Amino acid sequence: MTNMSIELDAVSKSFGAVEAIRNVSLNIGQGEMFGLIGHNGAGKSTLFKLMLGLLPASAGAVRVGGVATSSAQFRQVRRRIGYLPESFVSYDNLSGLEVLHLFADLKQVARAECGRVLRRVGLADAATRRLHTYSKGMRQRLGFAQVLLGDPTLIFLDEPTNGLDPEGIAAFYGILREAQGRGATIVITSHILAEIQDRVDRLVMLDAGKVAALGTLAELRSRQVLPSHIEVLMRPGCGAGVEAALAHLPGLTLKLDGDQAGIACAAAQKAPVLAALATMLVDVTIREPSLEDLFLGYGGHHASAD
Numbered sequence: 001m002t003n004m005s006i007e008l009d010a011v012s013k014s015f016g017a018v019e020a021i022r023n024v025s026l027n028i029g030q031g032e033m034f035g036l037i038g039h040n041g042a043g044k045s046t047l048f049k050l051m052l053g054l055l056p057a058s059a060g061a062v063r064v065g066g067v068a069t070s071s072a073q074f075r076q077v078r079r080r081i082g083y084l085p086e087s088f089v090s091y092d093n094l095s096g097l098e099v100l101h102l103f104a105d106l107k108q109v110a111r112a113e114c115g116r117v118l119r120r121v122g123l124a125d126a127a128t129r130r131l132h133t134y135s136k137g138m139r140q141r142l143g144f145a146q147v148l149l150g151d152p153t154l155i156f157l158d159e160p161t162n163g164l165d166p167e168g169i170a171a172f173y174g175i176l177r178e179a180q181g182r183g184a185t186i187v188i189t190s191h192i193l194a195e196i197q198d199r200v201d202r203l204v205m206l207d208a209g210k211v212a213a214l215g216t217l218a219e220l221r222s223r224q225v226l227p228s229h230i231e232v233l234m235r236p237g238c239g240a241g242v243e244a245a246l247a248h249l250p251g252l253t254l255k256l257d258g259d260q261a262g263i264a265c266a267a268a269q270k271a272p273v274l275a276a277l278a279t280m281l282v283d284v285t286i287r288e289p290s291l292e293d294l295f296l297g298y299g300g301h302h303a304s305a306d
């Protein structure tokens with residue numbers, strides 16, 4: 001497969017006085033599943049459009065597959081890109097299959113491929129139904145179907161799981177993993193941080209057009225000292241002894257509710273906490289800092305990117 005890495009080199013983009021993207025440099029490797037998160041107006045869509053060559057950069061360079069998005073040759077690269085915009089708008093009076101035929105023609109892909117792709121996204125039975133009878137989730141699946149036409153080697157998805165039910169979301173990521181398995185590079189934004197945190201290889205957090213953090217989830221976790229949360233259920237009557245049992249461990253936050261306790265502590269304190277409570281324990285749940293916790297820690301303003 002042709003190399004479809006993405007390189008952004010000191011890229012800025014202004015709209016008049018608004019600096020939507022400020023001096024962003026990052027590389028997305030061939031075959032990577034890469035997440036893009038940030039609050040409203042952080043610059044996610046603008047960055048997408050710069051990478052797709054739909055907007056020219058005000059400064060810096062964007063290269064996809066080694067080709068500058070500003071160059072005439074980029075038209076060739078664009079043929080290998082699948083893109084799902086945030087709102088996939090189509091023609092209500094056409095059937096799903098007819099809509100896909102239009103996209104196949106635009107992409108110069110054989111119409112015969114449309115049936116296979118519709119089956120892949122679970123719309124085979126609704127292929128000949130007009131779009132106005134489709135649910136929100138079905139429209140989203142159709143949008144995803146047009147992305148898959150022509151087996152793109154670079155896939156951009158802006159909030160792709162909007163309107164999908166849990167089964168649909170799982171099926172969607174299954175298809176993405178297949179695409180990744182054949183070497184496709186995937187860039188994805190999501191409002192639902194919990195959904196992407198275990199699925200992307202690396203991610204960037206944008207804040208006011210700048211890179212606030214970049215790396216794997218484990219790297220982002222290691223750069224911030226955020227507490228682990230331990231929820232414990234004690235044997236009946238043992239709740240009263242928790243505080244004394246933990247008194248020798250500094251820096252803990254303890255919340256007691258009868259025989260249940262919530263303890264926030266540094267990662268290194270987890271084992272000593274559990275050892276101290278071992279004889280009283282019935283059940284334990286440990287929650288590590290989530291992407292949402294990290295997002296807030298890195299300056300994100302919302303619990304999600306909405």
Ligand SMILES: Nc1ncnc2c1ncn2[C@@H]1O[C@H](COP(=O)(O)OP(=O)(O)OP(=O)(O)O)[C@@H](O)[C@H]1O
Pocket residue numbers: 015018019020038039040041042043044045046047305306
């Ligand atoms: N065509 C445009 N003209 C003027 N300003 C724009 C334009 N497009 C984006 N902006 C501004 O650039 C900034 C970044 O916008 P962008 O749409 O990239 O953010 P976003 O992270 O995608 O936000 P959201 O989560 O709301 O979709 C915002 O301040 C926005 O108002």
